[in-house]
Amino acid sequence: MIYRNAVLSDIPAIAELQKKYHIATISEKDKPDGFVTTLFTEEQFKELIEKENGITVAFDNKKIVAYAMAASWEYWAKWPLFQHMIKDLKNTEYKGNILSTINSYQYGPICIDKDYRGTEVLLKVFDFSRRQMSQKYPILITFINQINPRSYYAHTKKLGLDVIKKFEFNNNTYYELGCETSF
Template sequence: MISITTSSSEQDLEGILKLHKENLSSNLSIEEKQNQGFVTVAHSMIDLKKMQQYEPNIIAKDGEKVIAYVLGMTAKSKDDIPILVPMFNGFNYIEYKGKPISEYAYIVVGQVCVDKNYRGQGLFDKSYQAYREYFQTLYDFAVTEVATTNLRSINAHKRLGFEEIYRAKDENGLEWSVVIWDWRK
C-alpha cells in the first residue's frame, strides 16, 4: 500500500538517498535521461540531515520503501550545500511580481523524484499536492530550478502549475529554468 507522508527518520533519509542515487544524472545513460528525466545535484546523507533540521521532506512509500520524494529547503539552509549557494544568491536579484524572490516567504524544492517502477501512477502530482498542503500556510510559493535539458521534468512542472520566471546558464554552460508554483493564487 502506498502512503504519502513526511520524512521523519534516518531510514526515510536513507530511502531518499538510495532513490536519489539511482536517478542521478551522472549514473544514467543519455537515453535514460532523455526519456525518464534525472536529478542533477548529488546530495549526501549529511546534506539531507541539514535540510531536515529546518523542514521535512514529502515522501511516498510502498510499505517501508521510499518510492518518491519532494525535498524541502528553506533560506535557512542556503549556506549548507555549497553547490546551491549561487541559486540562493540569485534569489536576491531574480524578481517575481516586482520584487526579488528573497523578499518572499518561499520554500525551495530541493529535488523531486519518482522511482522508475512507479512512474505513470500519478505519484509526482500526488507528492507535490502533499507538499503544497503541508507548506502552503508557511510559504507564499515553491521555487526550484530545472535543467532545461530535463524535458520530462520541465513538462511535469508546467502541468502542475509552475511558471517559468527566469532562465540562465551556470558556469558549466548548463541552462536552468527557475520556476515558481504560487500558492496564493
Template sequence: MPVPSPIIALETAKSVQQFEQILKLQKSNHRDSLSPAQQIAEGFVYAQYNLHTLQQLSEFEAQIIATDGKKVIGYNLAISTQLVSKLPDLKSMFYAFDQTTYQGRLLRTYSYVVGGQVCVDKGYRGQGLLRRMYNEMKTLGNGRYELCVTDVSQRNTRSLQAHLNIGFVVAGTYEHDGEIWHTVVWDWKKQR
C-alpha cells in the same frame, strides 16, 4: 518492473533507513548514472545529497516520501531559505533566485520554500505521485510560504513539463557550469 501496490502512502521521512532509501533512489536517477538517451526519456536528478544533508534539511522542513510498504518509491525534498549559508553547493541556485523577478517583485521579497529535488522510481511513474508529493508539501507549508521555487535543467524536458503541469511557471533562466536552468515558481496563493 515492480507492480505497484494499490495503496501508496505519503509520509515524512524520519528514519536513517528512509533517508538511505532516498539516497539510493537519487543515485539510480542521477545524471551521472544515466546515458544521455535515458536522461532525455526518463529525466534525471542533478544535485547529490548525503545522509547528513538530508538530516539537516529535515530539521527545517518536512521531507516528503512516497512509500509502497516500507520501500521509498519517491521523494520531494524541501529546503528552507534559512539553510543558504550551510549549503555551498547550492549557492549559485540561491543567487539566481535572488535575482529573479516574479510578478514584478524579486523572489527574495516573498516567503518561499525551495523544492530541493523530486524523484519517482521509474516503475511508479505516471500515477500522479509527483503532484501528490508537491500537494503534500503545499499542505504542510501553507500559511508559512507564498511560493514554492525550484530550478529545472533545460535538458530535463520531462521534469520541466511535469512541473508546469502541476502549476509552476518559468520565472527566469540562468547558466551554471555550462548547464541552462529554468527557475520555476508555484504560487501557493493562487487556486489550481
C-alpha cells in the same frame, strides 16, 4: 500509497533512489526520462529531516517509491548553484513580488521511481510538500536543467508552475520556475 514526512530511518532508501537517478550515477537508459542534480550526503539528508522537516516520501508496500525535498534558502546555501540563485533573488520578480529568502523557499529535487511515473504520485508528493511549506512561505521556487524535458513538462503542464527566467551556471542552462503555495 502513503504520503508522509521522511524520518531518519528512511535515509538508506532515499539514498538508494537518489543513486539510481542522480546525474552522476544514472544509467544511460534512464537518463532521457530525467535525473536529479543536487547530491545529498547522508548527513545533509539528516539535517534536512531534523531541521526543516523537508523530505516528503511516497511509501508503497513498505518501499519508498518517490521523494520531494523542500527547505529554506538558508539550508540550500551550502551548494554553489543555490548561492547563485540566492544572490539573484533580489533581481527576480514573480507575480508582482521581488523574491527574498523570507517570501520564498526552494522545492526540489523530486524523484519518482520509474514504475510509478505517469501516475498520481507526481501531484500527490508535490502537493503534500507544497501544502506544508505554504504555512511559512507564499512562493515556491525551483530550477530545472534545460536538458531535462520530462521534468520541465511535468512541472509546467501537470503541476502548473510558471517559468520565471533562464540562467546559466557551470556551463548548464537552467529554467527557474515558481508558483504560489496557496491555490
